[in-house]
Amino acid sequence: MIKIxxxxxxxxxMLVASSAFAGDKACCAKGASNxxxxxxxxxxxxxxxxxxxxKIEAWQADCMKAGCTKEGRKTFLKQAKGILSPEQFxxxxxxxxxxxxxKKTEA
Numbered sequence: 001m002i003k004i005x006x007x008x009x010x011x012x013x014m015l016v017a018s019s020a021f022a023g024d025k026a027c028c029a030k031g032a033s034n035x036x037x038x039x040x041x042x043x044x045x046x047x048x049x050x051x052x053x054x055k056i057e058a059w060q061a062d063c064m065k066a067g068c069t070k071e072g073r074k075t076f077l078k079q080a081k082g083i084l085s086p087e088q089f090x091x092x093x094x095x096x097x098x099x100x101x102x103k104k105t106e107a
Contacts, residue, residue, distance in 0.1 A: 041099075042095065043056060046088045046091055048088070052084065056080060059075075059076050060076065062075075062076070073096065077092070077093060080092055
């Protein structure tokens with residue numbers, strides 16, 4: 001019971017933090033490495049295994065280092081598709097598209 005409660009609290013905190021500190025680039029890989037903001041993708045909602053999470057986070061960092069270009073996002077999604085289930089990939093892609101679309105309307 002304590003594990004479930006702790007997990008729920010951590011997930012809620014991540015959700016609040018991700019929306020409150022979203023950066024200004026429409027990249028699925030927005031991360032703390034360059035902008036000090038958290039990723040726009042809520043990995044907790046994807047129910048990733050530990051090895052999947054490690055790979056996704058590393059690829060996010062690579063995309064961020066590349067400047068969150070269209071090509072960087074495309075590479076990130078291609079890599080992610082290889083290790084995620086179809087449901088997980090659909091969720092990831094939807095979150096990325098939502099963030100990209102939101103940034104287009106702001107610009």
